[in-house]
Amino acid sequence: MVGITYEDFLDLSYDPADSDLVCEFYVEPAADQDAESAASRVASESSNGTWAELQVDGGVTDLSATACGIEAATAGDREGYRVTVAYPDALFEGGNMPQILSCIAGNILGMKAVDRIRLLDCTWPEPLATSFAGPQFGTSVRSEIFDADDRPITATVPKPKVGLSTDQHAQIGYEAWTGGLDLLKDDENLTDQAFNPFEDRLTESLAQRDRAVEETGEPKSYLLNVTAGGTEMLERVDMAAEHGCEYVMVDVVTCGWAAVQQVRERCERHGLAIHAHRAMHAAFDRLPSHGVSMRVIAQIARLCGVDQIHTGTADLGKLANEDTVGINEWLTSDLYGLDDVLPMASGGLHPGLVPELVDRCGTNIGIQAGGGVHGHPDGTHEGAKALRAAVEAAAEGRSIEAAADDEPALATALDKWGTETPR
Ligand SMILES: O=C(COP(=O)(O)O)[C@H](O)[C@H](O)COP(=O)(O)O
Numbered sequence: 001m002v003g004i005t006y007e008d009f010l011d012l013s014y015d016p017a018d019s020d021l022v023c024e025f026y027v028e029p030a031a032d033q034d035a036e037s038a039a040s041r042v043a044s045e046s047s048n049g050t051w052a053e054l055q056v057d058g059g060v061t062d063l064s065a066t067a068c069g070i071e072a073a074t075a076g077d078r079e080g081y082r083v084t085v086a087y088p089d090a091l092f093e094g095g096n097m098p099q100i101l102s103c104i105a106g107n108i109l110g111m112k113a114v115d116r117i118r119l120l121d122c123t124w125p126e127p128l129a130t131s132f133a134g135p136q137f138g139t140s141v142r143s144e145i146f147d148a149d150d151r152p153i154t155a156t157v158p159k160p161k162v163g164l165s166t167d168q169h170a171q172i173g174y175e176a177w178t179g180g181l182d183l184l185k186d187d188e189n190l191t192d193q194a195f196n197p198f199e200d201r202l203t204e205s206l207a208q209r210d211r212a213v214e215e216t217g218e219p220k221s222y223l224l225n226v227t228a229g230g231t232e233m234l235e236r237v238d239m240a241a242e243h244g245c246e247y248v249m250v251d252v253v254t255c256g257w258a259a260v261q262q263v264r265e266r267c268e269r270h271g272l273a274i275h276a277h278r279a280m281h282a283a284f285d286r287l288p289s290h291g292v293s294m295r296v297i298a299q300i301a302r303l304c305g306v307d308q309i310h311t312g313t314a315d316l317g318k319l320a321n322e323d324t325v326g327i328n329e330w331l332t333s334d335l336y337g338l339d340d341v342l343p344m345a346s347g348g349l350h351p352g353l354v355p356e357l358v359d360r361c362g363t364n365i366g367i368q369a370g371g372g373v374h375g376h377p378d379g380t381h382e383g384a385k386a387l388r389a390a391v392e393a394a395a396e397g398r399s400i401e402a403a404a405d406d407e408p409a410l411a412t413a414l415d416k417w418g419t420e421t422p423r
């Protein structure tokens, strides 16, 4: 390695090998850099280089990345470059997502040689992708857990998001399930607080679930938030299985990917599916010129083995979204035989938005609404009926107006919210 500098990491004639991990970055060089020097410093710092010319002799394995493409690009109203970097397979420890991210989304995000840098997309080579287990169920939850192959599955999260007692929470679940929804979902910040302890909530909610299954004759389940520090999370996974739940929910970004990988392993033992809530993703992906894109976060989640993940509402809901449709396509397309992932649309949805949502995203999704169910003028049960009727109509290609003629709860929801996007 003697005499190696960052400039040695640039080769615009390099054609990536099939086994390379190829990453696309948006890069704005700092004032004292040009595109080539910024690109080569990105490849250097993210693989095996540093700022100084090295004087280390001996047989060091060459694990250098290569900056092999530079094109002018924009991000919002900013101007920069799209930089392609190819990483050799041997740089990575297979099956170790934190190690991979410490390369491709590590120090470079804070490097002074760039003003802005964003990891936009990855092309995962087969050896690296298949070193991960991937999902256990993916979109097949629709038929394996539910009987919903011909329509999106539906979920609701009780609101207020925290503060309901265990009884109130379970009662809301009962009303939602019997109103026609498939899933009750915990909110991202509900775990094991004093007002609604984890194990009590698990048992009481599943008792109401069983009642609802008996009354409706339909399969029902519960996205139970097991998010916790340390081994506590795994104990909660075990408890979910012991009590007969089919799913756990994990706040994947706040937990970190090593924790998600641990949960995936433990869920395999029990045959549990994983619902991924993405709270905090926007810290990484909201600025189009910096961070890590939601597309890449979704890729990471698939490799780490979640079965469902929030990918937004194609801009119909209350939260900012990045390319929901393109991300959903990636999650449901083939990746060397790894299972796919069911995209969940959520955040400010209500029945009136369902036709357009299904038009944009198709039926191979989950649709989740909190306020859009519990804010129904006649309460949760009617709100659930309205959402189910809207989803069924959209899946069958019937107009929502025709569905509202048959389902008064849907007519009431449309009178209240119309087809407006909430703020
Ligand atoms: O609680 C909700 C939605 O509640 P409501 O239906 O009342 O808006 C979820 O946390 C958001 O969907 C997260 O956002 P995203 O899905 O974009 O990650």
Ligand SMILES: [Mg+2]
Pocket: 157, 161, 187, 188
């Ligand atoms: Mg929430």
